[in-house]
Amino acid sequence: MIRARRFCVLCAAVVVAAGHACAADYSFDPTHTTVHVELPAAGSLSTVIARWSKSEGTLAFDRTARSGKIEISLPAAALDSGVPALDALLRGPAVLDAATHPFVKFSGDAFRFDGDQLSAVAGTLTVKGRESPLTFSASRFNCYISPLFRREVCGGDFEARIDRAAHGLGEGSVLLRVQVEAIKL
Amino acid sequence: MSPRLRRTRAHVFVAVAAACVATAAHAQPVSYTLNPERSFVHFEVVHFGTSTSRGRFGPLSGSVVLDRMAGRGEVSVQVATAAVSTGIPVFDAVLRGADLLSSAAHPEAYFVARSVRVDAGKVAEVRGEFTLRGISQGLTLRALSFACRTEGAGRETCGGDFEGELSRSEFGITHSLPFVADRVRLRVQVEGQRR
Numbered sequence: 001m002i003r004a005r006r007f008c009v010l011c012a013a014v015v016v017a018a019g020h021a022c023a024a025d026y027s028f029d030p031t032h033t034t035v036h037v038e039l040p041a042a043g044s045l046s047t048v049i050a051r052w053s054k055s056e057g058t059l060a061f062d063r064t065a066r067s068g069k070i071e072i073s074l075p076a077a078a079l080d081s082g083v084p085a086l087d088a089l090l091r092g093p094a095v096l097d098a099a100t101h102p103f104v105k106f107s108g109d110a111f112r113f114d115g116d117q118l119s120a121v122a123g124t125l126t127v128k129g130r131e132s133p134l135t136f137s138a139s140r141f142n143c144y145i146s147p148l149f150r151r152e153v154c155g156g157d158f159e160a161r162i163d164r165a166a167h168g169l170g171e172g173s174v175l176l177r178v179q180v181e182a183i184k185l
Numbered sequence: 186m187s188p189r190l191r192r193t194r195a196h197v198f199v200a201v202a203a204a205c206v207a208t209a210a211h212a213q214p215v216s217y218t219l220n221p222e223r224s225f226v227h228f229e230v231v232h233f234g235t236s237t238s239r240g241r242f243g244p245l246s247g248s249v250v251l252d253r254m255a256g257r258g259e260v261s262v263q264v265a266t267a268a269v270s271t272g273i274p275v276f277d278a279v280l281r282g283a284d285l286l287s288s289a290a291h292p293e294a295y296f297v298a299r300s301v302r303v304d305a306g307k308v309a310e311v312r313g314e315f316t317l318r319g320i321s322q323g324l325t326l327r328a329l330s331f332a333c334r335t336e337g338a339g340r341e342t343c344g345g346d347f348e349g350e351l352s353r354s355e356f357g358i359t360h361s362l363p364f365v366a367d368r369v370r371l372r373v374q375v376e377g378q379r380r
Contacts, residue, residue: 030273031273031275031276032232032236032238034238034239034271034272034273036227036239044223044344044376045223045330045331045332045333045334045342045343045344045345045376046223046330046344046345046346046374046375046376047330047346047374048223048374049225049227049241049372049374051239051241051272052272053271053272053273054272080272082225082241082243082244082270083222085222086222140231140234140235140236140237141235142234142235144233144234144235146233147364153233153235155235155236156235156236157236157237177237177239179236179237179238179239180236181232181233181235181236
């Protein structure tokens with residue numbers, strides 16, 4: 001109820017102030033923006049899960065025009081599996097080569113919709129200085145008024161599978177599972 | 186998996202195997218000790234119906250006894266609740282608090298199971314009791330993958346991925362309901378070496 005009331009008040013304010021404009025810029029909420037990397041049981045018996053809990057980036061979203069742009073930059077040296085020896089391997093020259101290529105980046109500006117629901121974001125992944133096309137499937141994407149920030153927050157879950165060999169990252173595949181929430185500027 | 190990672194794993198395996206006295210026992214049941222570098226549980230919970238927050242507990246410690254021929258087993262696993270790690274320090278501090286994991290009063294969580302379903306020699310499902318904040322509830326973990334192997338003259342290693350679900354309110358964790366969902370998905374990655 002409280003949430004709904006706040007939403008109505010803010011909606012009214014936005015409509016009055018901005019008329020029909022719906023395009024807006026958002027900045028990542030660092031407590032709800034993470035990238036988990038799942039390395040399936042190739043060479044081991046269980047999946048290895050590593051993550052980035054630090055990222056930088058922006059989201060632009062225009063619900064009316066059904067368009068947007070997302071840019072995310074991940075520090076290669078911050079990939080964390082909870083196992084120091086494995087982290088050293090993942091960050092090292094055999095995989096991400098963080099010393100030479102300090103950031104993994106994704107830039108997506110093809111926002112695809114299924115009806116009103118964002119279904120995918122296509123763009124370019126840059127790993128080890130090599131660019132390649134990548135499409136994330138999107139789920140749950142929506143915007144709400146955060147009672148904590150008292151601002152609109154937009155976000156969702158995104159997934160993409162990467163062929164490691166195509167990116168010079170070794171063998172097998174990797175599943176990227178991305179949580180994004182971004183606060184309206 | 187890169188050849189280098191395989192080599193690293195092989196080195197670890199050889200080192201551990203060499204450090205222990207090999208037993209020639211072939212009698213079932215067989216006991217396994219969890220490998221702390223390969224035993225974690227990740228949780229997932231949906232935030233504001235919008236995005237999935239994830240975190241990690243571990244390494245898990247404990248043991249598993251399996252009689253794969255007879256289709257029986259026992260699992261006893263514990264984890265330090267203060268070891269929760271989302272990678273976001275402020276979030277971890279909130280999670281350890283009295284309203285959530287209550288780590289000071291309840292430093293460990295346990296999973297104990299005596300019902301292990303084995304299909305064709307592979308663990309398929311483990312049903313047991315999960316204790317969190319001193320509250321015990323039934324928990325079923327389904328195997329998404331399970332395999333055993335022996336490298337060279339080393340000891341057998343078994344492991345796989347499991348998943349289960351719980352309602353955090355059943356453990357008295359009602360913080361931020363309903364904005365943060367009650368349903369928590371658990372994803373367990375586990376490997377154990379034969380003793």
